Amino acid sequence: MRGSCVARANIALAKYWGKSDEALNLPAVPSVSLTLDALRTETTVTRDPSLTEDVVTLDGQALEGDGAAKVSRFLDRIRAHTTLRDAGDRFARVETQNHFPSASGLASSASGFAALAGAAARAYDVTLDHDALSALARQGSASAARSIYGGWVELPAGVPGDASLAARAIFPADHWDVSLVIALVTRAPKSVASRDGMRRTAKTSPYYAAWLASAPILAAQVRDAIERRDLEAVGAAMEASTFAMHASAWAAQPGVRYIRGLTLDLLDRVENLRRHGTGVWATMDAGPHVKALCLSSDAESVASALRGVGGVVEVRIARPGAGIDVS
Numbered sequence: 001m002r003g004s005c006v007a008r009a010n011i012a013l014a015k016y017w018g019k020s021d022e023a024l025n026l027p028a029v030p031s032v033s034l035t036l037d038a039l040r041t042e043t044t045v046t047r048d049p050s051l052t053e054d055v056v057t058l059d060g061q062a063l064e065g066d067g068a069a070k071v072s073r074f075l076d077r078i079r080a081h082t083t084l085r086d087a088g089d090r091f092a093r094v095e096t097q098n099h100f101p102s103a104s105g106l107a108s109s110a111s112g113f114a115a116l117a118g119a120a121a122r123a124y125d126v127t128l129d130h131d132a133l134s135a136l137a138r139q140g141s142a143s144a145a146r147s148i149y150g151g152w153v154e155l156p157a158g159v160p161g162d163a164s165l166a167a168r169a170i171f172p173a174d175h176w177d178v179s180l181v182i183a184l185v186t187r188a189p190k191s192v193a194s195r196d197g198m199r200r201t202a203k204t205s206p207y208y209a210a211w212l213a214s215a216p217i218l219a220a221q222v223r224d225a226i227e228r229r230d231l232e233a234v235g236a237a238m239e240a241s242t243f244a245m246h247a248s249a250w251a252a253q254p255g256v257r258y259i260r261g262l263t264l265d266l267l268d269r270v271e272n273l274r275r276h277g278t279g280v281w282a283t284m285d286a287g288p289h290v291k292a293l294c295l296s297s298d299a300e301s302v303a304s305a306l307r308g309v310g311g312v313v314e315v316r317i318a319r320p321g322a323g324i325d326v327s
């Protein structure tokens with residue numbers, strides 16, 4: 001009747017942006033990510049026969065409207081595996097706690113849908129292996145497919161119609177001791193949801209075709225460089241992927257721009273650190289925050305340099321983390 005799951009956010013080093021199949025939520029390009037220890041989501045799903053609909057809370061606040069409907073639709077996919085579609089104990093209470101700001105480009109949908117998949121499968125007594133959970137989580141948010149696994153993870157591009165697409169772990173968390181130093185630019189929610197930003201980019205950006213052509217090459221470079229533990233090569237390909245993704249979005253009509261002034265100040269600081277000999281490279285997702293990749297031995301000094309950039313709200317250090325824990 002009850003399942004709990006802890007999942008951790010992941011940050012893409014080679015970005016996913018754009019879908020090959022909107023209905024199945026399949027990515028148009030391959031992506032490569034690192035699951036992080038510091039950004040955790042905990043979700044508990046409790047089936048309750050007294051309920052006449054699903055009740056969803058996020059960080060203690062009732063979730064209504066589109067957000068709650070999306071969670072219910074997700075639960076329907078789990079319930080479709082059971083025989084209790086019409087039974088009284090169909091509905092559930094879903095309680096989620098994010099240990100970082102939600103919906104601000106800090107990958108809360110990734111850990112959120114991964115945690116929901118694990119907790120709901122347990123609560124509804126549906127046995128799914130990690131591959132099946134990853135494919136399921138992907139339907140909530142494609143990046144969530146990657147958070148099922150710990151360490152270094154790849155999500156291939158989806159062939160339209162292939163509902164089974166799942167992420168796969170490529171190297172374990174202890175493959176390489178790097179850190180992502182995360183500089184928060186604001187606590188406000190992001191301006192354009194990634195789903196809408198991608199759609200607008202695909203429909204209107206003259207650079208979308210160029211993005212589709214370059215993303216698989218960059219993803220292969222990131223993957224090979226991770227295998228060799230070559231930080232400079234990972235960093236260069238990660239920045240190229242980041243800037244190509246943001247440029248394709250920025251060229252949409254109207255432009256989808258996640259980068260703010262403070263984002264640029266942080267990028268300047270990262271470049272400056274690099275000029276002075278620290279191996280550090282930056283990435284941004286569908287939000288203004290900057291995540292700087294470096295060796296863990298440099299993480300404290302990178303964090304203090306980023307803390308020194310005026311206006312930065314918070315800086316945290318995240319290390320490679322584990323996949324989901326279901327209980």
Ligand code: PMV
Nearest residue numbers: 012016141142143194285286
């Ligand atoms: O899966 P979504 O809808 O949260 O989109 C994720 C998009 C990026 O974070 C920008 C890139 C990525 O691969 O995580």
